Amino acid sequence: MADQKNMEDKLKVEEELRLLYQVTTQDLVFFKQQQWSVTNYVLLLYAAVVGFTQLSEQTTSCERFVLCVLATVLGASGIVILWKQEKSIAARHDRLDKIRKLFTKTFCLAWRSQHNAPDSSAIAYLLGIVMGVGVLVLWWFVFAKPLIAS
DSSP states (O other): OHHHHHHHHHHHHHHHHHHHHHHHHHHHHHHHHHHHHHHHHHHHHHHHHHHHHHHOTTOOHHHHHHHHHHHHHHHHHHHHHHHHHHHHHHHHHHHHHHHHHHSOHHHHHHHOOTTOOOOOSHHHHHHHHHHHHHHHHHHIIIIIOOSSOO
């Protein structure tokens, strides 16, 4: 009776670990996709502001300034979202490390590879830099480099 109970508990724990592992890896995929989506939308917003100000001959300097400030605030918000997602990614990696320690020796040996590189935050840094440089380019195009001669 006790052996059957122990076996049921062991199977339950194995199933819970499998489920947690699966959910965690799906979370990682989602967060990484969201980082790219946020960056794409921010850059699209930058392009829209530049395009609008370049094609509209009747925008005043004040209107251009307000649009640039709005785009800058939204870009900064995008960078904050990137860093929050990066923290969530780091938490999921920690969780995966803890889960893998509970898996069998066979799984751990199969998981390890001499080519496994630790996951880094380099992509998040790159995307943040792209957004930061993008806002500088936006301000330059809107104020210093009019494409349409008046």
